[in-house]
Amino acid sequence: MPASSGLALFPPGVIPAIVWGVARLVPWAVVAAVLAGVTANVLRLRAEVSFAGPSVAAQALEIGAGAALIVAGGAAGRGPGRWLLPAAGVGWLITEWASPAAPDAAAFTAGLVAVLVALPLVLASRWRHSPVTRALSGLLALAVLLALAGAVVSGPLASAAASPRDGGCTDCARDLIGIAHDIRLNTLLARLGEQFVVVAGLLAVAWLAGSMVRARRHRSLTPSYDLAADVAAATFAAASACGAAVLLRSGPADTLAYDSRAAADCALLVLSAVLAGFALRTARARRMVARAAVAVADDPAGGAADALAAALGDPGLHVAYPARDGTWHDHRGQPVVLPERNVTMVTDEGEIVAAVVHGRLARIDYASLTGAISAARLLLDTERLEAGALARVNDLRAARQQVAEAADAARAGLERDLHDGAQQRLVALRYALGLAGIRAARRSESALSARLTDADRAAEQALADLRELAHGISAAALDVEGLADAVRSAAERAPGPVTIVELPAERLPERVERAAYRLIADSLREMARAPASGLSIAVRRAGDDLIVELTCDRAPGGEWPAYLGDRVAAVGGQLQRTADHGHQRLIAVLPCE
Amino acid sequence: MRVAIVDDQVLLREGLARLLAEAGMRVVASEGDVDSFLGAVDASHPDVAIIDIRLPPTFTDEGLRAADLLRTRHPGTAALVLSQYLDAGYALRLLESFPSGVGYLLKDRVSQVAVLIDAVERVVAGECVVDPSIVSRLVSRTGPAGPLGVLTPRERDVLGLMAEGRTNSAIGQRLYLSEKTVEGNVRRIFDKLGLTDTPEDDRRVLAVLAFLRA
Numbered sequence: 001m002p003a004s005s006g007l008a009l010f011p012p013g014v015i016p017a018i019v020w021g022v023a024r025l026v027p028w029a030v031v032a033a034v035l036a037g038v039t040a041n042v043l044r045l046r047a048e049v050s051f052a053g054p055s056v057a058a059q060a061l062e063i064g065a066g067a068a069l070i071v072a073g074g075a076a077g078r079g080p081g082r083w084l085l086p087a088a089g090v091g092w093l094i095t096e097w098a099s100p101a102a103p104d105a106a107a108f109t110a111g112l113v114a115v116l117v118a119l120p121l122v123l124a125s126r127w128r129h130s131p132v133t134r135a136l137s138g139l140l141a142l143a144v145l146l147a148l149a150g151a152v153v154s155g156p157l158a159s160a161a162a163s164p165r166d167g168g169c170t171d172c173a174r175d176l177i178g179i180a181h182d183i184r185l186n187t188l189l190a191r192l193g194e195q196f197v198v199v200a201g202l203l204a205v206a207w208l209a210g211s212m213v214r215a216r217r218h219r220s221l222t223p224s225y226d227l228a229a230d231v232a233a234a235t236f237a238a239a240s241a242c243g244a245a246v247l248l249r250s251g252p253a254d255t256l257a258y259d260s261r262a263a264a265d266c267a268l269l270v271l272s273a274v275l276a277g278f279a280l281r282t283a284r285a286r287r288m289v290a291r292a293a294v295a296v297a298d299d300p301a302g303g304a305a306d307a308l309a310a311a312l313g314d315p316g317l318h319v320a321y322p323a324r325d326g327t328w329h330d331h332r333g334q335p336v337v338l339p340e341r342n343v344t345m346v347t348d349e350g351e352i353v354a355a356v357v358h359g360r361l362a363r364i365d366y367a368s369l370t371g372a373i374s375a376a377r378l379l380l381d382t383e384r385l386e387a388g389a390l391a392r393v394n395d396l397r398a399a400r401q402q403v404a405e406a407a408d409a410a411r412a413g414l415e416r417d418l419h420d421g422a423q424q425r426l427v428a429l430r431y432a433l434g435l436a437g438i439r440a441a442r443r444s445e446s447a448l449s450a451r452l453t454d455a456d457r458a459a460e461q462a463l464a465d466l467r468e469l470a471h472g473i474s475a476a477a478l479d480v481e482g483l484a485d486a487v488r489s490a491a492e493r494a495p496g497p498v499t500i501v502e503l504p505a506e507r508l509p510e511r512v513e514r515a516a517y518r519l520i521a522d523s524l525r526e527m528a529r530a531p532a533s534g535l536s537i538a539v540r541r542a543g544d545d546l547i548v549e550l551t552c553d554r555a556p557g558g559e560w561p562a563y564l565g566d567r568v569a570a571v572g573g574q575l576q577r578t579a580d581h582g583h584q585r586l587i588a589v590l591p592c593e
Numbered sequence: 594m595r596v597a598i599v600d601d602q603v604l605l606r607e608g609l610a611r612l613l614a615e616a617g618m619r620v621v622a623s624e625g626d627v628d629s630f631l632g633a634v635d636a637s638h639p640d641v642a643i644i645d646i647r648l649p650p651t652f653t654d655e656g657l658r659a660a661d662l663l664r665t666r667h668p669g670t671a672a673l674v675l676s677q678y679l680d681a682g683y684a685l686r687l688l689e690s691f692p693s694g695v696g697y698l699l700k701d702r703v704s705q706v707a708v709l710i711d712a713v714e715r716v717v718a719g720e721c722v723v724d725p726s727i728v729s730r731l732v733s734r735t736g737p738a739g740p741l742g743v744l745t746p747r748e749r750d751v752l753g754l755m756a757e758g759r760t761n762s763a764i765g766q767r768l769y770l771s772e773k774t775v776e777g778n779v780r781r782i783f784d785k786l787g788l789t790d791t792p793e794d795d796r797r798v799l800a801v802l803a804f805l806r807a
Contacts (some may be wrong), residue, residue: 431608
């Protein structure tokens with residue numbers, strides 16, 4: 001990301017996004033222009049029977065609202081619901097074609113059928129755009145169904161029951177779907193449709209109120225595109241309900257009906273503006289994630305989570321990847337627990353490949369999120385594979401650590417067995433021999449006394465050997481007294497001169513102390529096998545690591561034995577062998593965290 | 594001489610008790626864990642307690658803790674701590690909390706009755722007894738270029754015996770020197786090594802051991 005982005009007139013990525021967005025708009029703009037032209041002509045010829053009314057300003061507002069909805073809805077739409085708003089815009093405009101000024105019978109019939117189709121389409125477009133809508137979708141679903149029923153009843157069925165010509169409109173075009181001529185049924189169905197719209201509109205307003213309350217409860221104080229679109233959609237619903245109520249009371253040519261239509265127009269314009277802004281933002285989010293993906297490719301320390309967090313403006317966002325055993329890992333392969341809420345699953349052909357965990361206070365903007373995720377898709381896939389491999393590495397490391405710990409436990413057990421068994425019996429034997437020796441001496445049995453002394457010496461030697469063996473197996477003092485003390489004791493028993501340069505005073509994690517002790521004790525034991533001229537031991541803390549540095553003039557046996565590294569690696573440490581100025585050096589770095 | 598024994602192994606308790614009896618001492622208590630040992634000491638007031646360092650429940654350093662408790666509850670009772678292994682760190686810990694009338698010996702060293710009697714008598718007399726193998730290990734660890742390089746061979750011998758807890762007169766008898774000569778040697782050793790404690794201090798064993806171990 002360029003650091004100078006704050007100085008630019010537009011954030012990076014906005015201008016290309018605008019160019020791309022304009023290119024996408026062209027087909028929609030053509031459709032909108034054609035429909036707007038036809039509608040404008042109809043309104044010019046017979047304004048007195050229009051929904052907009054005689055005012056040219058109101059007519060312009062209506063045509064603008066319909067055209068804007070087609071263009072903005074087309075530009076912003078994603079996924080299966082992308083046709084809903086352009087269709088609503090088309091429906092909004094062609095409603096006016098149910099007029100004697102309609103260019104032909106087909107247009108006239110379309111206008112009759114589409115009379116109430118805009119409301120269900122607009123409400124349905126808000127179906128699954130925000131968590132708030134989802135939570136209250138029961139109410140919205142009812143509103144959509146009722147509005148849809150109204151549209152079906154009021155348009156097609158009423159037109160089928162009787163055509164406007166039956167109602168006395170002599171200059172009206174032919175109603176292509178008119179099959180009966182029952183004007184009473186027509187009126188009944190039309191009124192029923194309007195009643196459905198009134199109820200649907202009121203439900204939609206209730207849904208809006210609920211969504212406002214929920215939004216406040218979520219403390220989402222920043223006005224979001226979704227909330228604004230919800231408000232616009234519900235205002236449209238309220239204006240539609242109001243218009244329908246006026247139609248039911250006093251017929252179409254009423255100024256209140258014109259005002260309601262104008263209010264609905266305004267709501268559609270706002271909705272279009274919100275969608276346009278949303279489309280821009282989504283395009284920008286995609287752009288940002290694409291850039292972030294490039295940046296992450298250069299810098300593996302970052303991750304898809306950082307890129308998505310930056311692109312979506314949600315600093316609390318992180319990404320988890322599924323393992324085969326049902327657990328989740330971050331991109332470093334460390335296990336994470338998925339929260340129950342605020343999680344978006346990323347799927348590939350039905351299989352979950354990642355989970356985006358949103359910040360606690362983030363308002364999830366699904367369209368933006370979808371764009372951002374698709375832009376970061378390659379990165380997510382790479383990270384998922386890496387996370388899987390790293391998780392297996394972590395498992396192996398844990399398994400190796402467990403093996404080392406089991407070996408330690410076995411050593412400690414063996415040492416305890418020797419201590420409590422053979423060693424105690426030999427001590428008891430020496431006590432008995434000592435006692436027998438005194439008695440033999442008292443009786444002046446010098447030959448026996450000498451034999452007992454020999455036997456005691458043999459027992460003493462056996463005990464000394466056994467003691468060294470047991471101590472080589474495990475240092476009982478390590479766990480109690482700590483690394484520094486155990487290393488000093490081991491150095492005291494060393495077969496050659498040992499210099500202790502530095503030892504840490506503080507206690508360290510048990511596995512680190514054991515690994516460091518084994519490394520040192522094994523090196524000291526190697527001295528007995530191939531005497532070195534002296535070993536120098538330095539153990540110190542460096543940040544989160546413990547550094548063990550062993551130096552001698554000549555490494556035991558010519559070079560450090562390879563097995564010394566095993567124990568270091570088991571705790572995730574690294575072992576380095578160097579030689580300089582005739583000194584052999586062994587440096588182990590053991591992570592303490 | 595009245596002796597109390599604490600060791601979790603019956604075989605060793607009995608073997609030791611027989612040796613002590615043979616040496617003319619009276620075993621007034623023989624227990625297997627710290628609590629019953631302390632109870633027995635409360636009841637029988639022995640002159641010296643012989644304590645195994647590894648005792649239940651954890652079999653690590655309970656013996657040292659038992660010695661600490663003995664020191665606080667019965668300051669007049671001497672302690673002889675026995676162990677299968679000798680650890681200079683343990684010796685220092687013991688001497689820090691129990692600066693006089695205490696001993697730390699390899700468990701089987703006391704199978705020689707002469708050693709046993711000597712150690713018991715010395716701790717009861719308020720001296721310190723440190724196993725010679727600890728001292729020889731510490732002394733031999735430092736090479737000729739080490740801190741002991743400044744000492745003459747005679748001074749090294751004196752230092753070793755001092756670290757074992759011997760008094761000046763005992764050192765003199767061992768090395769066929771007069772007590773005055775030993776005193777001079779001790780003072781020179783303290784000067785050369787830069788030890789701050791006075792050579793007459795009864796904590797000198799601790800000072801010398803700590804120096805050797807550093």
